[in-house]
Amino acid sequence: MLGSGRIKEERKMAPSRLRTARPLIMALEPRLMFDGAAVDTAIHALSVADSPQTAAPAPPVRNEIAFIDGGLKDLNILAQGMRDGVEVHVLDVDRDGLEQMTEVLQGRSNVDAIHVISHGAEGQVQLGTTVLSLSNLDPRGADLRQIGQALTADGDILLYGCDVGQGTIGGAFVGRLGLITGADIASSVDATGTPGNWTLEHGTGAIEATAALSDAAQAAYVHTLAFPAGWGNGGAATGNSMAVDGSGNVYTTGYFSGTVDFDPAGGTTYNLTSTGGNDIFVQKLDATGALVWAVTMGAAGADVGRGIAVDGSGNVYTTGHFSGTVDFDPATGTTNNLTSAGGIETFVQKLDANGALVWAARIGLATSDTGTDIAVDGSGNVYWTGGYNNSDYVVQKRNANGAVVWSKLTSGGGTELGNGIAVDGSGNVYTTGYFSGTIDFDPGAGTTYNLTSAGGTDTFVQKLDANGALVWARAMGGVGADVGKGIAVDGSGNVYTTGSFTGTGDFDPGAGTTYNLTSAGGTDTFVQKLDATGALVWARAMGGAAADTGTGLAVGSSYVYTTGSFTGTADFDPGAGTRNLIGGAGTNAFVSRLDLSGNFVVVNNSPTGAVSVSGTATQGQTLTGSNTLADADGLGAVSYQWQSSPDGNTWSAINGATASTFTLTQAQVGRQVRVVASYTDGQNTAESVASGATAAVANPDVAPIITSPPPPPPPPVVEAPKPAPPKDSGPVAPLVTVVRDNTPAPTTFQAPAAPVVTQTQAPAAPTLAPTGAQTVQTIPATLTAPSAQAFQVAVAVRAAGGGDALVVNAPVRDSVIAEGTRIAVTVPSEAFAHTKADATVTLTATRDTGAALPAWMAFNPQTGTFEGTPPPGFKGEVVVRVIARDQDGREAVQTFKIVVGTAGQGNIAPGQRGGEGQGQGQGEGQGQPQGGEGQGQPQGAPGQTGDSGPMDGVKQANAKPVGRPSLTEQLHAFSFKGGVARQIALFEAVKRGGKAA
Numbered sequence: 001m002l003g004s005g006r007i008k009e010e011r012k013m014a015p016s017r018l019r020t021a022r023p024l025i026m027a028l029e030p031r032l033m034f035d036g037a038a039v040d041t042a043i044h045a046l047s048v049a050d051s052p053q054t055a056a057p058a059p060p061v062r063n064e065i066a067f068i069d070g071g072l073k074d075l076n077i078l079a080q081g082m083r084d085g086v087e088v089h090v091l092d093v094d095r096d097g098l099e100q101m102t103e104v105l106q107g108r109s110n111v112d113a114i115h116v117i118s119h120g121a122e123g124q125v126q127l128g129t130t131v132l133s134l135s136n137l138d139p140r141g142a143d144l145r146q147i148g149q150a151l152t153a154d155g156d157i158l159l160y161g162c163d164v165g166q167g168t169i170g171g172a173f174v175g176r177l178g179l180i181t182g183a184d185i186a187s188s189v190d191a192t193g194t195p196g197n198w199t200l201e202h203g204t205g206a207i208e209a210t211a212a213l214s215d216a217a218q219a220a221y222v223h224t225l226a227f228p229a230g231w232g233n234g235g236a237a238t239g240n241s242m243a244v245d246g247s248g249n250v251y252t253t254g255y256f257s258g259t260v261d262f263d264p265a266g267g268t269t270y271n272l273t274s275t276g277g278n279d280i281f282v283q284k285l286d287a288t289g290a291l292v293w294a295v296t297m298g299a300a301g302a303d304v305g306r307g308i309a310v311d312g313s314g315n316v317y318t319t320g321h322f323s324g325t326v327d328f329d330p331a332t333g334t335t336n337n338l339t340s341a342g343g344i345e346t347f348v349q350k351l352d353a354n355g356a357l358v359w360a361a362r363i364g365l366a367t368s369d370t371g372t373d374i375a376v377d378g379s380g381n382v383y384w385t386g387g388y389n390n391s392d393y394v395v396q397k398r399n400a401n402g403a404v405v406w407s408k409l410t411s412g413g414g415t416e417l418g419n420g421i422a423v424d425g426s427g428n429v430y431t432t433g434y435f436s437g438t439i440d441f442d443p444g445a446g447t448t449y450n451l452t453s454a455g456g457t458d459t460f461v462q463k464l465d466a467n468g469a470l471v472w473a474r475a476m477g478g479v480g481a482d483v484g485k486g487i488a489v490d491g492s493g494n495v496y497t498t499g500s501f502t503g504t505g506d507f508d509p510g511a512g513t514t515y516n517l518t519s520a521g522g523t524d525t526f527v528q529k530l531d532a533t534g535a536l537v538w539a540r541a542m543g544g545a546a547a548d549t550g551t552g553l554a555v556g557s558s559y560v561y562t563t564g565s566f567t568g569t570a571d572f573d574p575g576a577g578t579r580n581l582i583g584g585a586g587t588n589a590f591v592s593r594l595d596l597s598g599n600f601v602v603v604n605n606s607p608t609g610a611v612s613v614s615g616t617a618t619q620g621q622t623l624t625g626s627n628t629l630a631d632a633d634g635l636g637a638v639s640y641q642w643q644s645s646p647d648g649n650t651w652s653a654i655n656g657a658t659a660s661t662f663t664l665t666q667a668q669v670g671r672q673v674r675v676v677a678s679y680t681d682g683q684n685t686a687e688s689v690a691s692g693a694t695a696a697v698a699n700p701d702v703a704p705i706i707t708s709p710p711p712p713p714p715p716p717v718v719e720a721p722k723p724a725p726p727k728d729s730g731p732v733a734p735l736v737t738v739v740r741d742n743t744p745a746p747t748t749f750q751a752p753a754a755p756v757v758t759q760t761q762a763p764a765a766p767t768l769a770p771t772g773a774q775t776v777q778t779i780p781a782t783l784t785a786p787s788a789q790a791f792q793v794a795v796a797v798r799a800a801g802g803g804d805a806l807v808v809n810a811p812v813r814d815s816v817i818a819e820g821t822r823i824a825v826t827v828p829s830e831a832f833a834h835t836k837a838d839a840t841v842t843l844t845a846t847r848d849t850g851a852a853l854p855a856w857m858a859f860n861p862q863t864g865t866f867e868g869t870p871p872p873g874f875k876g877e878v879v880v881r882v883i884a885r886d887q888d889g890r891e892a893v894q895t896f897k898i899v900v901g902t903a904g905q906g907n908i909a910p911g912q913r914g915g916e917g918q919g920q921g922q923g924e925g926q927g928q929p930q931g932g933e934g935q936g937q938p939q940g941a942p943g944q945t946g947d948s949g950p951m952d953g954v955k956q957a958n959a960k961p962v963g964r965p966s967l968t969e970q971l972h973a974f975s976f977k978g979g980v981a982r983q984i985a986l987f988e989a990v991k992r993g994g995k996a997a
Contacts, residue, residue, distance in 0.1 A: 081217020120161020
């Protein structure tokens with residue numbers, strides 16, 4: 001597997017490239033510490049000032065510097081664990097380490113010792129982007145001699161890295177380094193760190209310096225300073241750049257040494273072996289991470305792949321550097337040698353989708369140069385940037401065949417390096433990097449466009465047109481170290497860059513305008529947007545007190561994504577808010593998302609855990625909601641909302657049900673219930689999680705239980721005879737009313753699997769309750785039981801005067817109207833009745849689910865009328881629920897349908913009463929059964945009711961009720977099937993005018 005060490009990742013696709021993490025960057029401020037011995041001497045001298053003793057002279061103060069490579073793990077332990085008096089610098093892993101050392105040492109000549117703490121191998125030391133080895137000591141002689149000139153005559157260089165002085169190559173490396181620098185060299189011949197030791201066993205000359213790290217730091221550091229382990233087999237590999245194509249294939253380039261297994265799958269092996277020193281590798285994995293192919297190019301020198309891109313056809317483009325003679329054709333039996341002029345030179349290579357060589361080119365500009373980044377456009381033209389002679393930078397365009405189209409060199413009196421490159425759909429080329437001093441950014445002959453850094457190194461952004469001519473160049477930064485590292489461009493030509501900065505830097509490149517960003521401490525990440533003319537749109541800073549840097553970015557249609565590294569705790573919300581990430585020990589990777597205006601966009605973490613309901617789904621029972629929720633963004637206060645559904649798919653809130661417990665009512669019978677837990681997380685994001693649904697809520701009054709043995713089966717009958725209306729003569733019997741609230745537990749029986757028919761004798765006339773309140777009388781009737789359903793039959797009556805009641809007096813029948821016709825359906829005056837003459841009754845209406853009526857339907861509680869016009873094309877039914885409520889809270893409820901049908905199919909217009917004809921009173925008489933009571937028109941729908949006047953017998957809106965109600969008693973059969981109560985009228989006894997029927 002790819003090692004966890006110095007991994008540089010970039011995602012690049014033409015023409016718009018997704019770039020991920022480059023090498024992890026650490027850049028700390030130099031740290032000066034006082035010599036502890038000198039302080040102790042001063043204190044001792046003060047304490048004995050009055051003593052005749054003569055104080056011993058203080059030991060001389062040594063001037064020592066430690067350079068720590070930024071690719072090491074747990075940098076803070078190393079940087080903070082130095083002996084007092086050692087000045088500490090951390091090398092940026094995205095820059096040449098020797099170059100950084102010479103910058104620090106420029107003008108100095110009194111350094112007693114230089115400590116270099118880095119990854120090492122036999123005859124090799126990692127210094128930022130440079131691997132210093134025996135093959136490149138002489139080409140880098142100028143830098144090494146400058147380092148040696150900073151030392152005193154007996155100065156020391158101590159190399160802390162595994163196996164640097166080991167073997168013939170290691171010994172030769174140490175000896176040659178001593179000759180070039182003139183320093184005494186100390187190095188390790190075994191593992192350095194833990195497990196291992198910090199002893200430097202091999203050296204040249206007399207070493208006077210002691211170990212740079214304190215004993216406590218040596219014990220606390222639990223890593224070794226070997227080159228990062230790669231894919232296996234004891235070799236070492238470092239990935240420097242990554243690209244992804246449209247199919248999700250992943251391409252990586254970098255360098256390796258020894259023998260490495262490039263197949264990440266367990267149980268399979270694909271070994272490549274370097275020819276000596278470091279070799280270049282290119283690897284392709286499919287979208288699942290399985291190896292497709294891997295190839296290598298290299299020789300005995302230091303050969304490194306640094307940038308990679310892929311086009312729409314799967315061709316792969318790489319750049320980097322090499323030395324000596326290298327065969328860039330990875331195929332066996334064929335050769336394509338490139339030979340450097342003696343130093344380190346840049347290469348550009350194109351492989352096809354199968355990893356076979358298409359072409360390779362050498363760019364030899366000086367004794368030391370390298371390609372750092374590469375891009376490809378939709379036509380296959382290739383663009384790369386890099387460093388030249390450790391001081392200038394180059395941008396070059398080659399066509400799809402590898403031929404040079406143009407090359408542009410930017411140089412001046414300072415130092416500059418191109419780190420990132422991008423190309424837009426018109427062929428304009430954008431680069432970013434860093435520079436110092438005054439640089440002419442116009443590569444054209446005879447023209448000048450100078451930019452001068454504010455101090456230290458500043459970030460630059462340069463735009464060239466498709467012909468390589470300067471369009472514009474911009475500089476941003478302050479007196480600290482500011483470095484541009486990643487760049488991208490959107491479809492409108494806006495340019496986005498990221499990198500690192502220290503202190504306070506002005507990120508508005510315009511003349512006379514300022515937009516300062518200040519780091520929180522150490523090195524912080526910046527993200528900047530310039531428009532197509534190079535004017536500032538916005539700039540943002542992110543980071544903490546330690547070292548943080550952006551290394552790559554990508555821009556989409558809505559967001560800007562930035563990747564890089566951070567240490568410790570860093571705030572990635574550049575606005576007034578806070579979005580802290582807390583890293584582990586050492587260096588950590590990050591991905592940030594800003595919108596196109598530079599505002600932080602929360603990446604929400606979904607809640608984990610569950611919401612559950614306990615209890616029995618039966619009317620009158622209490623359900624309890626609970627949760628085991630957790631949220632990485634912070635769990636806020638949890639609230640609950642209970643919901644019900646007729647089918648488990650469509651859910652509506654239950655009004656007022658917002659506690660963790662809920663007692664089921666009649667309104668939920670036959671419906672499923674669930675609870676939703678909601679909260680607002682620590683990032684101010686609303687979250688909600690629903691429980692599972694209960695079974696349909698049961699009504700305990702119709703539960704299929706046996707309360708008395710079933711009677712023996714009588715002879716089958718079809719229907720109970722309906723009694724003839726009584727003559728209006730004889731004594732007046734007490735008026736009786738049906739009392740819903742006091743219906744007793746009825747006699748029931750459980751039907752067997754096969755249908756059965758039972759019967760009791762139907763009365764010749766209605767049976768009245770004896771005088772006295774709450775007296776229950778059972779009326780016999782006929783019952784037919786379908787299979788596998790439970791039925792119960794009962795009626796409760798009481799004598800008039802035994803108490804007040806609000807009752808359903810006459811069921812409201814369904815109404816059917818023609819499609820497209822305006823409805824006007826009125827609840828009949830006899831629908832409800834009250835036993836109290838001065839009762840005040842108020843009507844309300846909803847859907848049967850408790851939800852509001854459709855927007856097109858209105859209900860007038862004064863008249864009891866539903867009015868409205870259905871929307872065009874509407875056809876179906878609306879089940880409405882009318883509730884009558886008196887002043888004491890008694891309720892009576894009726895449910896019926898308003899059906900919008902198809903004109904001409906038995907529909908009637910509003911205002912008619914279907915089937916109503918000539919008969920007595922309210923339509924009583926000899927009528928057709930399907931037409932209701934009376935002689936009605938055959939086209940009338942059964943029981944159809946149209947408009948009628950306001951209700952009689954109840955007081956609405958403070959209207960005085962008229963007389964005592966006429967009541968109709970009904971005997972019903974109740975079934976319970978599938979959680980839904982069903983009711984069928986079996987027997988009806990009519991009473992009117994307050995007289996017994």
